[in-house]
Amino acid sequence: MALTLASRRTTRRLAADAGLLVVAAAFVLPLAWVVLSALDPRANLRVKTPDGLTLANFDAILTPEITFTPLLNSLILCGGATLLTVVCAALAAYPLSRFRSRFNRPFLLTILFATSLPITAIMVPVYALFVRVDLIDTMHGTIFFFAASQLPFAIWLMKNFMDGVPKELEEAAWTDGASSTQSLLRIVLPLMGPGVAVVTVFSFVMMWGNFFVPFMLLLTPDQMPASVSINDFFGNRGMVAYGQLAAFSLVYSTPVILLYVLIARRLGGGFALGGAVKG
Amino acid sequence: MTATAPHPRLTKAPTDPHPARGPRLPVRILPLAPAVVLLLLFLAGPIAYCVYIAFTDLQLTGQARESFVGLDNFTRALGDEEFRNAVWLTLVFTVLSSLIGQNTLGLALAALMQRASKPVRTLTGGIVVTAWVLPEVVAGFLLYAFFRREGTLNAILDWLHLPAQNWLFTLPILAVSFANVWRGTAFSMLVYSAALNEIPKEITEAAEVDGAGGWRRMWHITLPMIRRSIGTNLMLNTLQTLSVFGLIWVMTRGGPGGRSQTLPLFMYEQAFQNSLIGYGTAVALLLLVVGSLFSLVYLRLLRTEV
Numbered sequence: 025m026a027l028t029l030a031s032r033r034t035t036r037r038l039a040a041d042a043g044l045l046v047v048a049a050a051f052v053l054p055l056a057w058v059v060l061s062a063l064d065p066r067a068n069l070r071v072k073t074p075d076g077l078t079l080a081n082f083d084a085i086l087t088p089e090i091t092f093t094p095l096l097n098s099l100i101l102c103g104g105a106t107l108l109t110v111v112c113a114a115l116a117a118y119p120l121s122r123f124r125s126r127f128n129r130p131f132l133l134t135i136l137f138a139t140s141l142p143i144t145a146i147m148v149p150v151y152a153l154f155v156r157v158d159l160i161d162t163m164h165g166t167i168f169f170f171a172a173s174q175l176p177f178a179i180w181l182m183k184n185f186m187d188g189v190p191k192e193l194e195e196a197a198w199t200d201g202a203s204s205t206q207s208l209l210r211i212v213l214p215l216m217g218p219g220v221a222v223v224t225v226f227s228f229v230m231m232w233g234n235f236f237v238p239f240m241l242l243l244t245p246d247q248m249p250a251s252v253s254i255n256d257f258f259g260n261r262g263m264v265a266y267g268q269l270a271a272f273s274l275v276y277s278t279p280v281i282l283l284y285v286l287i288a289r290r291l292g293g294g295f296a297l298g299g300a301v302k303g
Numbered sequence: 304m305t306a307t308a309p310h311p312r313l314t315k316a317p318t319d320p321h322p323a324r325g326p327r328l329p330v331r332i333l334p335l336a337p338a339v340v341l342l343l344l345f346l347a348g349p350i351a352y353c354v355y356i357a358f359t360d361l362q363l364t365g366q367a368r369e370s371f372v373g374l375d376n377f378t379r380a381l382g383d384e385e386f387r388n389a390v391w392l393t394l395v396f397t398v399l400s401s402l403i404g405q406n407t408l409g410l411a412l413a414a415l416m417q418r419a420s421k422p423v424r425t426l427t428g429g430i431v432v433t434a435w436v437l438p439e440v441v442a443g444f445l446l447y448a449f450f451r452r453e454g455t456l457n458a459i460l461d462w463l464h465l466p467a468q469n470w471l472f473t474l475p476i477l478a479v480s481f482a483n484v485w486r487g488t489a490f491s492m493l494v495y496s497a498a499l500n501e502i503p504k505e506i507t508e509a510a511e512v513d514g515a516g517g518w519r520r521m522w523h524i525t526l527p528m529i530r531r532s533i534g535t536n537l538m539l540n541t542l543q544t545l546s547v548f549g550l551i552w553v554m555t556r557g558g559p560g561g562r563s564q565t566l567p568l569f570m571y572e573q574a575f576q577n578s579l580i581g582y583g584t585a586v587a588l589l590l591l592v593v594g595s596l597f598s599l600v601y602l603r604l605l606r607t608e609v
Contacts, residue, residue: 033418036517040418047412048427051434051485053455054445061448069454108341116338123331131335133602138346140539140598144546144567145590146346148574148583149353152361172345175338204330233438235549251440255553266448273441284436 058270067267081271090253091275098249098276100163101238102231105170109227110220112171113178118208120179121186122194132183138176147240154241161243170237174227181226185219186212225287229280250276350591357585363578376585386586388561389569393545396480396565401544404484406537409491413499414521416492428492435489443553446482447471450554475555475563482550487543491536498532499525531604538601545594566590 053071061067062081064074085091120128150169151160159165193215194207202210213220231237235251242248254276257269357376361369380386412431416424434442449455450470457467470478502525510520526533548567551557557564557572564572566586574583 036418037420040415041420041423043415044412044419044423044427047408048423048430051427051430054442054449054485055430055433057448057455058441058445069448069451070458071455072458112338112341115334118334119331120335125331127332136605137595137598137602138342140542140594140601142542142546142590142594144548145570145587145594146349146353148570148580148587149356150345150349151574152356152580152584153349153352168341169345172341175342175346179338204334208334229436233440235438235440235552239549251438251549254440254444269444273444277437277441280438281433281436284432288432 058273061267061270062274064267067270069266081265081267082275084265085268085272085275090256091250091272093246094248094250094253095276097163097247098232098251101166101170101249102228104163104167105174105231106224106228108167108171109174109178110182110224112175113182113223114208114213114220116179117182117186118204118212120183122191122204132180135176135179139180143173144236147236151240160241161247163242163247166238166241169241170231170234173237174230178223178227181223182219185216185222188219189215222287225283229283232280353584353588353591356581357588359581361581361584363575363580369581372581376582377589379582380585380589385561385564386569389564389566389586392476392563393565395476396483396547397541397544399477400480400483400487401540402537404480405487405491405540405544406533408484408488409536410495410533412488412492413495414525416496417499431492432489434485435487437486439486439549440553442482442486443550446478446485446550447554450478450482471555472559475559479551479554479563482554483544483547486550487540490543491540494532494536495529498529502528534604535601538597538604542594542597542601545590545597 057069057071060071060074063077063079064072065078065080066075067081119125120132154160154165154169159168189212193211197207197211233251238249239252242252245253250272254269254272257272258264356369358371358373359369360372360375412427416428419427437445447454451457452467452469452471456470460467468474506524506528507520510524515523546567547565548571551563551565551568555563557568561569567590570583570586570590572583573579573586577583
């Protein structure tokens with residue numbers, strides 16, 4: 025009995041491995057295309073062995089106009105908005121986590137409701153509103169909107185992380201005469217360092233990849249972040265240099281992949297937002 | 304890692320209803336102010352404005368002041384062939400890519416991962432998650448290349464001696480649905496992996512010893528135990544899928560001939576190509592209402608769980 029069970033398990037493991045490998049093979053094809061094409065002097069739309077390896081594609085795109093300015097714009101936009109999001113979320117999470125009040129529950133429910141609203145749907149009115157109040161085509165206007173759209177989820181995450189920091193530590197500080205601000209900055213935030221890191225990285229990654237918001241709210245080409253400027257490869261120039269497009273895609277994607285690996289490791293791989301999803 | 308506190312204290316319950324000391328109510332809620340101001344101005348404001356201009360004839364150019372037109376935009380939508388087409392395509396896109404694709408494939412991957420060997424599990428997980436982490440536009444380009452006439456998919460079909468297709472032309476909605484599955488499955492996979500890990504080993508082992516086969520165990524034991532995760536995951540997937548814009552924009556621009564034009568793309572076209580901001584916003588409002596309903600159901604699901 026034990027033996028058959030064991031051998032049945034081995035068969036099952038092999039079957040599971042085979043199934044996963046099939047899916048992995050299908051999923052890896054587009055990824056293989058981008059990596060191989062970036063190194064291929066004559067890239068086309070197929071996955072193929074490169075006709076020799078070259079860095080010419082990277083050479084061609086690593087210019088201020090094509091790569092550095094858009095990436096810098098992305099950095100200003102997403103960095104600024106992330107900073108704003110994290111500061112506002114940390115401040116807001118503090119009273120929500122620390123003090124009981126009858127406002128907390130309705131406020132948190134509203135926040136949770138707002139986390140799942142489709143932001144795409146309000147972009148047309150946001151555009152119209154921004155034209156009216158003269159915020160259209162400004163970096164700060166876009167930063168404010170980015171921060172506001174990410175804030176509900178950031179507050180929710182931050183509050184949950186803050187709940188994990190024991191209150192007694194703070195009470196000790198209060199008896200020693202520390203103010204709430206001091207205890208937030210000196211005690212609570214340092215203790216929830218990994219939590220703050222997750223909120224920061226998550227907000228940044230979401231904004232870095234966002235296309236629709238800057239596409240709608242910015243108009244001047246030199247202000248465009250990489251998510252929008254990448255479309256220029258398909259501009260009116262006719263022939264698309266696929267190798268360069270692939271190289272640019274890699275350069276643009278690398279930061280978010282690295283950041284993701286950073287937080288995934290830090291939380292022991294279990295970070296699936298699974299915890300966040302379940303509240 | 305940054306904990307400097309004595310250990311026993313960390314295990315105590317975190318919340319205490321009444322702090323012995325602490326500031327008064329107005330001071331207490333002061334830190335909420337920046338977040339609330341930002342949310343009111345840039346999130347609640349646009350939503351309110353959305354509700355307002357959905358009932359006006361606001362246009363992009365050459366108009367002194369918009370005027371109130373009542374339900375005109377909505378009745379117009381009902382009679383608009385293109386709008387009905389967009390609603391239908393949105394349904395197809397959501398059902399195919401979110402309900403069937405991401406959800407089922409995510410569950411299958413999570414279930415297989417429970418049994419697979421570690422290297423295979425890590426490899427597959429890494430690849431699927433990479434597809435998820437990539438920026439939306441990049442994912443769009445990769446799948447555009449994959450589905451194009453001279454792309455990888457047709458190369459494979461050729462090699463198998465199967466007829467090639469111009470996928471982005473003949474079946475654009477299918478191509479973008481697959482693209483969304485490619486990009487979004489990781490989320491379901493991660494949610495379900497977490498849920499499956501929480502099922503105690505003894506339960507499945509007992510069923511196995513009793514001779515219940517794989518499918519029966521899945522159907523009678525596993526699925527009922529993770530039904531809450533299924534609900535949450537379906538909600539979030541659907542909300543996510545309803546607002547997909549960049550992926551479709553990059554792959555097909557909603558074409559050819561509107562055959563992959565889901566509601567977000569329809570809304571964009573009406574507002575900017577046809578300069579009908581009022582009409583576009585009315586469509587946006589419908590999308591927002593549908594999204595809000597899903598969102599409320601999601602809240603309900605969470606509440607039964609807490």
